[in-house]
Amino acid sequence: MAFVPYRPIPLALAISLGAAVWALVIGGWMLLTYGGRVPEMFLPAPGKVLMTAGRLIADGSLLMHTAASAQVVLVGFVISSVVAVPLGLYMGTYKAVQAALDPLVNFIRYLPVTSFVPLFILWIGIGIEQRVSVIIFGTFFQQLVMIADAARSVPRDLVNAAYTLGTKRSTTVRHIVFPASLPAVLDILRVTVGWAWTYLVVAELVAAKSGLGYISLKAMRGFQVDIIFLAIAMIGILGLITDQGFRLLRRLVAPWAA
Amino acid sequence: MTQSADITVSNVTLRYGSGPKTVLALDGLSLEVKPNEFAVIVGPSGCGKSSLLYLIAGLEDRTGGSITVGGAPVDGPGPDRGMVFQSYTLFPWLTVAQNVAYGPRRRGLAEDERNRLVTHYLGEVGLAGFADHYPAQLSGGMKQRVAIARALANDPAVLLMDEPFGALDSQTRHSMQRLLLRVWDHSQKTVLFVTHDIEEAILLADRVFVMSGRPGQIRKVLTVDFPRPRLGDIVLDPAFIAMKREIMGLLRTDEDDDH
Numbered sequence: 001m002a003f004v005p006y007r008p009i010p011l012a013l014a015i016s017l018g019a020a021v022w023a024l025v026i027g028g029w030m031l032l033t034y035g036g037r038v039p040e041m042f043l044p045a046p047g048k049v050l051m052t053a054g055r056l057i058a059d060g061s062l063l064m065h066t067a068a069s070a071q072v073v074l075v076g077f078v079i080s081s082v083v084a085v086p087l088g089l090y091m092g093t094y095k096a097v098q099a100a101l102d103p104l105v106n107f108i109r110y111l112p113v114t115s116f117v118p119l120f121i122l123w124i125g126i127g128i129e130q131r132v133s134v135i136i137f138g139t140f141f142q143q144l145v146m147i148a149d150a151a152r153s154v155p156r157d158l159v160n161a162a163y164t165l166g167t168k169r170s171t172t173v174r175h176i177v178f179p180a181s182l183p184a185v186l187d188i189l190r191v192t193v194g195w196a197w198t199y200l201v202v203a204e205l206v207a208a209k210s211g212l213g214y215i216s217l218k219a220m221r222g223f224q225v226d227i228i229f230l231a232i233a234m235i236g237i238l239g240l241i242t243d244q245g246f247r248l249l250r251r252l253v254a255p256w257a258a
Numbered sequence: 259m260t261q262s263a264d265i266t267v268s269n270v271t272l273r274y275g276s277g278p279k280t281v282l283a284l285d286g287l288s289l290e291v292k293p294n295e296f297a298v299i300v301g302p303s304g305c306g307k308s309s310l311l312y313l314i315a316g317l318e319d320r321t322g323g324s325i326t327v328g329g330a331p332v333d334g335p336g337p338d339r340g341m342v343f344q345s346y347t348l349f350p351w352l353t354v355a356q357n358v359a360y361g362p363r364r365r366g367l368a369e370d371e372r373n374r375l376v377t378h379y380l381g382e383v384g385l386a387g388f389a390d391h392y393p394a395q396l397s398g399g400m401k402q403r404v405a406i407a408r409a410l411a412n413d414p415a416v417l418l419m420d421e422p423f424g425a426l427d428s429q430t431r432h433s434m435q436r437l438l439l440r441v442w443d444h445s446q447k448t449v450l451f452v453t454h455d456i457e458e459a460i461l462l463a464d465r466v467f468v469m470s471g472r473p474g475q476i477r478k479v480l481t482v483d484f485p486r487p488r489l490g491d492i493v494l495d496p497a498f499i500a501m502k503r504e505i506m507g508l509l510r511t512d513e514d515d516d517h
Contacts (some may be wrong), residue, residue, distance in 0.1 A: 160317045161347035161405075165412050166337035166363035175364075180350040256351050256392040 029179050044226040049233070052226040053247040061215075066234050068210040069200055072128060076135025077196045081189055089185075092151025092175050093145065105141050113199055120200035126207035131200065137201035139192045148194075150184035151177050183250060183257035190246035197235055260338070262448045263328025263415035264312060265291040265313035270323030272309055283309050285473035286323070289449055291416075298444060298451045298459040301469030302509055308344075310474065311420050313339050314450065328415050330378045336360060339413030344421040346401045348393035354380065354404050361412025379407035382441050399430040404442060415449040423458070432490075435461055439487065456505045460498060463490055468508045477508055 004010050008211025026046065033045035039049070056062035068074045091097045116137055124130045154177055162176045163169075212231040219227035250257075276438055289356040291297040301307040312318040314325055316335040325332040327339060333349055340361075348357050353404050359372040367375075380386050382405040408418055423431045435458060437483040441450055453459055459466050461481045470477045480501065484492060492498055 010505075062343075086448070089337065093489075152339040155345065155347070157343045157345050157347045160315070160335070161341065161343060162349075162360075163317060163335035164315055164339060164341040165408070166338065176349075182351065254351065256394060 018037055040225075041223055042225060044229060049226045051231045052224075053230055056230065057225075061065070062230070062234070063217050065231075066238070069212045069235075070238060072131045072195070072203075072211065073135060073196050073200050075246075076132040076200075077139060077193055079132070080136045080140040080143060080196075081192075084140050085185060085189075086148055088144045088147025088178055089151045089181065091174055091179075092148035092154075093209050095257065098148065105208055109141040112203055118204065121207055127207075130207060131203040131211075132204040135196050135199050139196050142195065143188060143192050146188045147181070147185055148179040150188065153184075154180045183254045185244060186250040186254065188247060190243060190250075193242050193246070194239055197239055201235070260413045260415050261328070261397045262446055263338070264293050265289075265297075265416055265448065265450060266324075266326045267310070267314065268324050270313060270325060271314065271321045272306065272318070281436065282473040284313075284320075285475055287471070287475050288316045288323075288481075289467055289476055291448055293448055294446050296439075296449045296451070296462055296464045297467060298463035298465075299467045299469060300453055300456055300459045300505060300509070301474065302471045303474065305453060305471050306474030307469055308420050311341070311418050311438040311450065311452050314416075315339050315418055316435045319340075337365065338415045339418055340409035340412055340416070341418040342402065342405045342409050342422040343422050346393070346397075346398065346402070346405070346425075348401055348404055348408070350393050352392075353389065354391050354393070354396070357393070357404055358408045360408065370405070375411045377412045379403075382410070382444065383407045383437060397430075399426050399434055402434065403437065403441070406438065410441065410447070412447055414447065416450065416453060417505055419449065419451040422451075424453070424455075431455075431458070436487075442503055443486075455500050456509075457493060458482075459505070460501055461493070466505065468505055480505070 002013065003138040013170075029043075029046060033040070033043055044052075053062065087097075091101055115133060117134060118134050120130050120137075124133055134197040151173075158174060158180060159176055160163075161218050162172065167175050200211070202212040208214040212234055216228045219225070219231070267290070268288045270284055270287045274281040274283055285308065287306075296332065299310065309318065313320045314327065314332060316339065318330050319428070326472075330338075334341075348354075349360065352360065355376045358376045358508045361374045362375055376389065377386070380389060382407055385400060385403055385407070387398065390397065392417075393404070396404065405422070407513075423434050426434060439462065451462060460482055466482060467476050467482045468478045468480065469475065484495070484498065
């Protein structure tokens, strides 16, 4: 029953399956650590990570570093999205905008962001602006291309219908292309915010005085693997929260596209 | 209400592409549709009948000739020419009521006037109870009924219909044809309706324009004078069958030309 292609499964079964895989991973982890198969220096036991979490929550440092990282991601991601969404919609709608931007964007899109980190440090220094720049550079061009694609795939007859109902060509993006692509745009933002977190850690590993990437690097030098685990787990949890946030947002602003 | 207008197409040519790959879709086509008339174009697939409708709507640019609607030359799309498409073109982000109110909203009508139009036209197409549904929640036939209401609520001078029932099952198609005739009877708009279904053409039309294969031209114009309302068993009437046979013959000549 559960293995018929595309057939929905009961909610209870879905939840149990998800929980079972988690239990397997954590069980394996416990087996390796409490079973003494891997030295604690390389792989801390779950209990140890939880205790470290308690300690760092109590002294406020975990919250401080998490907030520092979240701030960088938020600022970089918002700046990138605010420009990429409208520009991408125009790029997908007007061939002239596409012809102008496509060659440059497709060139930059394939440059590894990491290779620009030294350049940004040289130009901007090691302040928050540097990390924000890395995130913008990493997400903006990807967002632009994907959003232009979404705008391009708006059915032509939807736009034609709008014309025959009195929509002017100059307001087509606002009245038709934007609402028609909105569900796709929200999905693109949901995916790219995950990439923003990846670039954040890259930026923080190289040059930062706070943030989850920074405490990971410091912990590596002191062989505090439990703190590295904790930092990774925090990023995972924040990713999960943003992901659910975007899902909720999509249901709220685009209830028609279930 | 806007006066319903005539449609005059004279010597219209449509050519796609350039150089040796050029395709002549329409070759000096002329036709006239009178005010309030229900005109139907039938033709083999690929004859350019849909293209002709897009040209009249101003959604495509003709290569040559002239088109006027109500005496005004066609230059680009405008709300005076409402259109119902073969594909479903309701705006998925708007409710049924908001879809119907879209044109009046663009024209800047006040909200209570828009609401009056929505109530009236949703009633006309029998969907009064679905005002707050989204298009995704409707069946194909219901979507096309809303599309008709949306086009009419904008009070166009002519209504262009591009095989609007082509994707529907035959049961739904028959009830849609009856509904369209009733709505047309109330609104008295000029309708230009494109189909490849001969029976549908005779059932609906005051006059049927039979097109030839590519390059498209009008092969023959037939006046259909069966009394309205044309009820279900009219399709069994010998005169109906004779006309059906005549149109089939005209279309078949064309297939023979191809081979």
